[in-house]
Amino acid sequence: xxxxxxxxxxxxxxxxxxxxxxxxxxxxxxxxxxxxxxxxxxxxxxxxxxxxxxxxxxxxxxxxxxxxxxxxxxxxxxxxxxxxxxxxxxxxxxxxxxxxxxxxxxxxxxxx
Amino acid sequence: xxxxxxxxxxxxxxxxxxxxxxxxxxxxxxxxxxxxxxxxxxxxxxxxxxxxxxxxxxxxxxxxxxxxxxxxxxxxxxxxxxxxxxxxxxxxxxxxxxxxxxxxxxxxx
Numbered sequence: 001x002x003x004x005x006x007x008x009x010x011x012x013x014x015x016x017x018x019x020x021x022x023x024x025x026x027x028x029x030x031x032x033x034x035x036x037x038x039x040x041x042x043x044x045x046x047x048x049x050x051x052x053x054x055x056x057x058x059x060x061x062x063x064x065x066x067x068x069x070x071x072x073x074x075x076x077x078x079x080x081x082x083x084x085x086x087x088x089x090x091x092x093x094x095x096x097x098x099x100x101x102x103x104x105x106x107x108x109x110x111x112x
Numbered sequence: 113x114x115x116x117x118x119x120x121x122x123x124x125x126x127x128x129x130x131x132x133x134x135x136x137x138x139x140x141x142x143x144x145x146x147x148x149x150x151x152x153x154x155x156x157x158x159x160x161x162x163x164x165x166x167x168x169x170x171x172x173x174x175x176x177x178x179x180x181x182x183x184x185x186x187x188x189x190x191x192x193x194x195x196x197x198x199x200x201x202x203x204x205x206x207x208x209x210x211x212x213x214x215x216x217x218x219x220x221x
Contacts, residue, residue, distance in 0.1 A: 004155075031207050040121065042213035043156075043198060050207055058208070090156065098207025099144060103156040 001026050006091050006104035013081045013111045021076040021107050023091030031094040032074040033101065034058075034066060036087040043090070049074055081111045114139050116201045118212035125189050126220050133184040133215045135173075135199030144202035145175055145182040146209065151195045159184075159197070169193070189219045 004025045013019060025032065033048040035058075045058030047066040055066050063085060065077045074093075078085060088108050092101040115138040125131055137143055147159040160168045162175040162182060173184045182199060199212040 033208075035211075040213060042118075043211040045208060048208060092156075094207065096207065097202075098209060099146065099161070099202045100158055101148075101209060105155050 003027065004091055004093055004102050004104035006089075006107050008107060009105065010108050011110070013078075013109065015082060015111060017081050018077065018079050019081065020078075021089055021091075021109075022073070023075065023104060024073045025091075025093040025102070026072065027093060027102065028071070029093035029102075030071070030096055031098055032068065033092040033094070034064075034074070034076045035090045035092065036060065037090060037106070038087050046076065046089075078109075081109075083111045085109065086111045114201060114203050114210050116199050116210050116212035118197075118199055118215050120215045121213070122216045122218065124218040124220065127191055128188050131184075131186045131189045131193070131217065131219075133197050133199075133217065135182045135184065135212060137180050137182065137199075137201050139180075139201060139203060141204045143175075145173070146200040146202065147171070147173055147182075147184050148198045148200055148211070149195050150198070156198070189217075191219050191221055193217060194219045 007022045030051045034046040035043045049055045049068040052071045067075045091104040094101045117136045145162040149159040150156045171186045198214045200209040
C-alpha cells in the first residue's frame with residue numbers, strides 16, 4: 001500500500017499562474033485534508049472533505065479551490081498563484097474520527 | 113475558542129539530557145490530544161495520543177486538565193529524536209485536528 005501520495009513534489013510558479021496539486025490515498029478513508037505548513041505558523045487547514053462529494057473550508061481557504069473527485073482523490077487548485085502561497089502543502093487522510101491522520105510526503109511550492 | 117499553543121519554536125539539548133516539549137490547549141469540553149512528529153525528509157506521523165497512555169520511543173505525555181497542558185517528555189534524549197513535533201487537539205464531534213505551531217527539537221551529540 002502506498003498510503004497517501006502527492007504530486008508533484010516540487011513546483012515553481014510565476015505570480016498569476018494556475019496549477020493543481022494532486023492527492024490520492026489507498027486506505028479507503030472517507031476524510032481527506034489539505035494543509036499548508038509555514039515556518040512559525042505550523043500546520044493550517046485549507047480545506048477538508050468528510051466524504052466523497054463534500055468539501056468544507058478550513059482555516060485558510062482564500063485563494064484555493066478543491067475537488068473530491070472520488071473516494072481516493074482530493075485535489076487542490078490555485079487559480080491565480082500569489083507569492084503568499086509559497087509554502088509546503090500536505091495532504092492527509094483519516095478514518096471517520098479524524099484523529100489518526102496519515103500524511104503525504106508534501107509538495108514544496110514556490111511562487112515568484 | 114479552540115487553540116493549541118506550543119511556546120517554544122526551538123528546543124536544543126545534548127544527548128542524554130531530559131526533554132520536555134510544552135503544549136497548552138484551550139477547549140471547553142473534553143479534549144483529545146495528540147503528538148505528531150516529522151523527522152527530516154519524512155512525512156508527518158502520529159507519535160502518541162493521550163487516551164492510550166502509552167510510551168512510544170521513550171516519549172510519554174500526560175493530559176493535565178487543571179493546567180490545560182499535554183507536555184511531551186523523554187528522560188534521556190537521543191540524536192534520532194531530532195525532529196519537528198506538533199501538538200494537536202481533536203475537538204468533540206468534529207473530524208478535524210487543530211495543530212500547534214510546532215517545536216523543533218535538536219539533540220546534539
